[in-house]
Amino acid sequence: MIVKPGESLERKKMTNSRLEVTNEKAQNGQSLILMKSESFNNIMSYLSESFGKPGLSMIYSMGHDSGAKEVKQIREEMKKIEKPLQKKDLVEKALQRMSQMGWGRFDLQELDQITGNVEVKIKNNPFSDSCAMNDTCGCLFLHGYISGIMTESLEAEIGCASPRCIDLDDSQCIIRLMREPK
Numbered sequence: 151m152i153v154k155p156g157e158s159l160e161r162k163k164m165t166n167s168r169l170e171v172t173n174e175k176a177q178n179g180q181s182l183i184l185m186k187s188e189s190f191n192n193i194m195s196y197l198s199e200s201f202g203k204p205g206l207s208m209i210y211s212m213g214h215d216s217g218a219k220e221v222k223q224i225r226e227e228m229k230k231i232e233k234p235l236q237k238k239d240l241v242e243k244a245l246q247r248m249s250q251m252g253w254g255r256f257d258l259q260e261l262d263q264i265t266g267n268v269e270v271k272i273k274n275n276p277f278s279d280s281c282a283m284n285d286t287c288g289c290l291f292l293h294g295y296i297s298g299i300m301t302e303s304l305e306a307e308i309g310c311a312s313p314r315c316i317d318l319d320d321s322q323c324i325i326r327l328m329r330e331p332k
């Protein structure tokens with residue numbers, strides 16, 4: 151299997167026997183690293199087990215930071231081709247990129263720019279096994295990532311006091327965020 155830049159990983163089932171990755175660059179000029187979701191979750195669990203609650207905050211913050219960076223990157227790219235995006239389009243594009251990178255499929259269910267209420271449904275969530283549990287490490291990272299996307303796109307602090315996804319069946323969960331008090 152060859153993964154080309156910008157191609158969706160989730161549609162191609164990865165098998166250990168035939169995994170070939172080109173060293174071409176992804177959309178933003180970075181090399182792609184492929185990692186099993188389990189390995190990623192293990193790293194996140196390590197943080198949570200070693201540092202407890204601060205570890206969980208770290209996971210959320212790392213996601214938040216990455217999400218915000220992604221939006222900044224998209225904004226810069228669009229500026230170069232003189233196609234500035236509206237806030238909602240920025241959100242949609244950032245979520246689409248996450249999907250393309252294999253983090254799951256993200257459906258924007260609600261985006262209220264006035265109240266800051268946001269709801270995103272994640273389908274094919276690679277971390278769905280842990281969604282039902284309290285310390286959903288991988289999904290907590292996604293939670294932070296989405297809050298970073300929203301905060302940067304909507305230019306308002308969008309987050310969640312106690313981040314926890316709503317677990318649904320079939321590898322799906324829902325993430326709800328809102329405007330955070332200053």
Ligand SMILES: [Zn+2]
Pocket residue numbers: 275277278281286289315316317322323324
């Ligand atoms: Zn989840």
